[in-house]
Amino acid sequence: MSLDRQKEIEIRIDDVSMVFGRNGREVTALSQVCFEVYRSEFVSLLGPSGCGKSTLLRLMADLLEPTGGQITIGEEVPREVRLKRKFGIVFQSPTLFEWRTVQDNIELPMEVLGLKKSEYSAISNQLIDMVGLTKFKQYYPWQLSGGMQQRVAIARALSLDPPILLMDEPFSALDEFTKEKLQLDLLDIQKQTNKTIVFVTHSIPEAVFLSDRIIVMSAHPGRVHSILDIEREEGSYEQIRNSDRFHEMTARVRGCFNAYA
Amino acid sequence: MSGWLRKGSQGGVIIIWAIGVLLVWEAAAWYIADVAHVLAPASKLPYLHLVLQTMLDHWSTLVEQGSITFGNSIVGFLIGAAVGIILAIVMSLSRAVELTLSPYMIASQMVPIIGLAPILYGIIHDPSLSRVLMAGYVTFFPVAINMLRGLQSIKPEQEELMRLYAASVWTTYTKLRLKASLPGLFAGLKLSAPLAITASIIVELMGAPDGIGILMLSSLYYGSSQVYMFWSTILISVVIGLIWFLLVTIAERLITPWQPEFRPQGRSEG
Ligand SMILES: Nc1ncnc2c1ncn2[C@@H]1O[C@H](COP(=O)(O)OP(=O)(O)OP(=O)(O)O)[C@@H](O)[C@H]1O
Ligand SMILES: [Mg+2]
Numbered sequence: 227m228s229l230d231r232q233k234e235i236e237i238r239i240d241d242v243s244m245v246f247g248r249n250g251r252e253v254t255a256l257s258q259v260c261f262e263v264y265r266s267e268f269v270s271l272l273g274p275s276g277c278g279k280s281t282l283l284r285l286m287a288d289l290l291e292p293t294g295g296q297i298t299i300g301e302e303v304p305r306e307v308r309l310k311r312k313f314g315i316v317f318q319s320p321t322l323f324e325w326r327t328v329q330d331n332i333e334l335p336m337e338v339l340g341l342k343k344s345e346y347s348a349i350s351n352q353l354i355d356m357v358g359l360t361k362f363k364q365y366y367p368w369q370l371s372g373g374m375q376q377r378v379a380i381a382r383a384l385s386l387d388p389p390i391l392l393m394d395e396p397f398s399a400l401d402e403f404t405k406e407k408l409q410l411d412l413l414d415i416q417k418q419t420n421k422t423i424v425f426v427t428h429s430i431p432e433a434v435f436l437s438d439r440i441i442v443m444s445a446h447p448g449r450v451h452s453i454l455d456i457e458r459e460e461g462s463y464e465q466i467r468n469s470d471r472f473h474e475m476t477a478r479v480r481g482c483f484n485a486y487a
Numbered sequence: 488m489s490g491w492l493r494k495g496s497q498g499g500v501i502i503i504w505a506i507g508v509l510l511v512w513e514a515a516a517w518y519i520a521d522v523a524h525v526l527a528p529a530s531k532l533p534y535l536h537l538v539l540q541t542m543l544d545h546w547s548t549l550v551e552q553g554s555i556t557f558g559n560s561i562v563g564f565l566i567g568a569a570v571g572i573i574l575a576i577v578m579s580l581s582r583a584v585e586l587t588l589s590p591y592m593i594a595s596q597m598v599p600i601i602g603l604a605p606i607l608y609g610i611i612h613d614p615s616l617s618r619v620l621m622a623g624y625v626t627f628f629p630v631a632i633n634m635l636r637g638l639q640s641i642k643p644e645q646e647e648l649m650r651l652y653a654a655s656v657w658t659t660y661t662k663l664r665l666k667a668s669l670p671g672l673f674a675g676l677k678l679s680a681p682l683a684i685t686a687s688i689i690v691e692l693m694g695a696p697d698g699i700g701i702l703m704l705s706s707l708y709y710g711s712s713q714v715y716m717f718w719s720t721i722l723i724s725v726v727i728g729l730i731w732f733l734l735v736t737i738a739e740r741l742i743t744p745w746q747p748e749f750r751p752q753g754r755s756e757g
Contacts, residue, residue: 309653319645325666325745338652338662366745379739386652 229333233243236300236390236422237286243294244409244448249261257280257447258461263407266420268413270433270440272479279426283392283445286424287313314383318395318426320375327431328470329363332381341384346385353381356411358404358468373400379406384415391423398428401433406463409436434475435466442482529714531652538722541715548702549723556698557727559615561685564731567683568676570623572632575672578631579638579664600686605693614695617723621690622683629682630675637671638664649743650669670746673739680735690726699724 256278263269270280284290285297288304288344299307307313322331329350336346354363359378369373376399383391397405408457413436416423433440437456444451456475460464466472525598529537542549576593578585600621608617617736641663649659690699706713739746750751 284647287651289650302532308651311652313651315648315651317644319642319644321642321648323645323663323666325669325743334648334662337653338654338658339650368745368747 234265235262236265236267237424239282239286239295239299240298241295242282242285242292242297244278244285244290245293254447256285256292256298257449259448259450259452261441261453263422263424264438265422266416267438268425268436270418270428270437271424271453272430273427273442273443273448274445276448277445277487278442279443280394280447283315283394283424283426286390287315291465309337311386311391314386314388314391314456315377316379316383316391316393318394320367320373320379321354322371322378324367328359328370328378329362332364332385334384342382348374349385350381352440353384356410357381363435367475373404375407376400377404387419389419391421391425393423394426396425403433410463412436430476430479431467431472434472434479439478442479453486454479454482533715533718536719537716542722544627545719548717549699552697552699552702553723553727555614555615556618556687556691556700557583557684558696559618560622560683563619563624563687564626564680564683566619567623567626567679568630571627571675572634572672574627574631575634575638577670578635579668586742592628592631600625600689600691604686604690608690608694614697617690617695618691618698621686625682625686626679629678630672633671633675633678634668635671635714640671641667641680666749669743673735673743676735677732677739680731682733683723684728 231370239259239261242256242259243254243444246255259278259282262381266410267402271282273279280404285292286299288308290299299312316344319422323334323361324394326334327447329347332350333346333355336349336390342344351363353362357380359374362370362374367378372380380393380396383393409432412423423438424438425433434456440454440456442451442454455476458468459471461469510730512681516528516532516534519525519531520534525531537600574588575642577737578588598648603624604617607620608614611617611620645667646659654662687698688703691698692704695701699720706716706720
């Protein structure tokens with residue numbers, strides 16, 4: 227795609243290791259992981275459970291510090307980037323605040339930033355419409371299904387329009403129709419705002435459909451197994467999904483898994 | 488619209504329930520007095536209507552003494568709640584403080600209030616202050632423990648989210664921890680509301696010169712002629728306890744409307 231035009235490195239993961247625990251009861255979540263994510267690129271992390279995908283996202287967002295190696299974002303360390311609120315994150319679980327309605331949850335980041343309600347209610351309303359929760363604006367999280375809660379979390383992650391989006395299996399709890407809609411929305415958003423997106427998923431077709439590159443990881447310890455370039459095609463959802471190229475790519479990714487399984 | 492119906496039917500249930508209790512009471516009193524022919528039936532369970540009659544006759548005394556007791560216990564309850572809230576916040580801020588304070592707090596609850604009340608009154612010799620202190624004493628513990636549990640109930644990801652958005656310590660505390668603690672706080676308040684009233688009455692039973700507890704005691708001493716007075720004081724205590732509990736519940740609904748217990752059944756619109 228347009229990436230070749232300017233392959234500027236946005237996120238550099240340099241020989242990163244992460245060991246949890248101490249005193250002999252250690253778990254090596256990540257071992258000497260190296261890769262780069264280019265600006266405005268859509269990268270998927272694909273790998274078996276426990277290979278350190280969530281941990282990797284937390285390291286990028288400065289929610290954890292690596293026990294080895296370093297992470298650079300642009301020219302900065304993750305902390306500086308976090309303090310400038312340049313990250314949006316969707317955790318594996320929706321992580322809503324139970325005492326806030328859908329709208330208030332989505333507005334949380336803007337509220338924390340110190341913006342005024344009059345400044346951000348238009349933004350939150352637009353996001354609510356996008357994730358299809360217009361009728362549920364004033365609902366509390368316990369009144370929503372799991373998939374609806376996850377859509378709130380996605381809208382919240384977009385609320386500050388962050389240049390970097392970290393998404394941990396954001397669509398895995400959604401039905402096929404909503405999933406398809408949000409996948410297309412996400413690609414639209416990326417096209418319009420040139421976000422850099424790191425996206426964790428367990429679904430090979432989803433990774434192939436969305437990504438510019440797929441980073442396949444292996445577990446115990448978590449490592450990068452291989453990195454695959456995906457040539458994204460133009461066309462409708464159906465066209466792409468049914469094309470021979472698409473099937474070829476998914477088969478190749480699946481092959482990577484079989485190689486170490 | 489259906490909300491009105493629902494509230495109406497809830498009120499109906501309460502009324503039916505109350506009428507049921509009254510009927511059962513009267514029936515039981517009738518059984519004890521006129522069927523079983525128990526000796527001194529009124530001291531076992533007097534007719535309710537006679538108790539109510541006594542309440543009307545001695546209305547001014549009951550109000551006067553009652554307001555002393557319940558006024559003190561409510562002040563004590565509020566002070567105890569404030570102390571409990573402050574303790575919970577302090578303990579949530581520092582694990583060391585939590586570990587240091589909790590043994591003392593737990594030990595404090597091992598002292599039976601029946602024993603503590605006369606000691607306290609013997610030392611400070613002020614009935615009002617004793618009532619306030621005892622009410623506060625039984626209030627602070629459930630409030631502190633339940634609120635602390637609420638403060639500690641937040642999920643790691645919720646904290647990570649605040650960190651991601653570079654929220655200040657203050658913002659994280661007020662927008663996350665304090666909010667998460669409110670259901671626990673109200674659980675503690677609901678537990679201690681009736682306790683606070685009992686504690687104040689115990690001070691009176693154990694030595695204070697006035698209050699509803701004194702009416703209770705003296706009507707017990709003066710035998711069967713005062714039996715209706717005794718039951719009046721009991722009834723008043725129950726009603727005041729219920730009202731206070733109800734007020735806490737209403738405050739809870741207003742302040743923590745998100746709690747699933749308040750979910751209207753079969754909702755259709757938001
Ligand atoms: N806070 C933590 N403390 C200790 N160990 C942890 C912690 N977080 C993760 N781990 C360990 O690190 C390893 C990687 O966990 P991680 O959650 O990153 O995996 P994952 O790839 O996201 O798995 P899944 O696909 O199931 O979500 C696991 O073995 C896990 O037990
Ligand atoms: Mg994970």
